[in-house]
Amino acid sequence: MVEGRMTMSQCFEKRIGSGRTCIECIVISTGKDLTVHIQGGDHPHIGAVALAVPRPSLKEAAKMSATASVIAVTGHKDDEIARSVSLCLAAELSCVTVVSAGVHIDNAEENEITEILLNTQHMTQMIIEAIQSRGCV
Numbered sequence: 001m002v003e004g005r006m007t008m009s010q011c012f013e014k015r016i017g018s019g020r021t022c023i024e025c026i027v028i029s030t031g032k033d034l035t036v037h038i039q040g041g042d043h044p045h046i047g048a049v050a051l052a053v054p055r056p057s058l059k060e061a062a063k064m065s066a067t068a069s070v071i072a073v074t075g076h077k078d079d080e081i082a083r084s085v086s087l088c089l090a091a092e093l094s095c096v097t098v099v100s101a102g103v104h105i106d107n108a109e110e111n112e113i114t115e116i117l118l119n120t121q122h123m124t125q126m127i128i129e130a131i132q133s134r135g136c137v
Helices: 078-091 110-135
Strands: 011-014 025-030 034-042 048-056 062-072 097-103
Touching: 011 110, 025 110, 034 078, 034 110, 048 078, 062 078, 078 097, 078 110
Parallel strands: 034 097
Antiparallel strands: 011 025, 025 034, 048 062, 048 097
16 A cells, blocks of 8 residues: 555445435545544535444343444534444444544425435445455454
8 A cells, every 4th residue: 555545445435315315425444443424415514523432232242332422513413423323333343433424404304304314324234234345344
């Protein structure tokens, strides 16, 4: 690898949905850890950041879980996306995971918010499958 440049095995992008509910992400393998940025809507931005650390489940020690810390920009609700995605990725992939998220739709309707959350869940599974097939984390 040339210093300062990422190879395809270290970085990839995903997109799901269309129009105002389209969600995009970039995934970066950071050593044994993972960095993900999720954006979408009318005004992509950084609204929240979550750091999740994998650990054995408190209820079932044989199962992996995760603990997350979240920082959100005042008035933004992107913490739900950042937290849920970071927890899922950290537990499923057994790696420290940072997720930044910024999705904003002007005058969003309830069905658009629901679709964004569903798209985010599907994207999370796409990320897991892509990483497991590449073995890059």
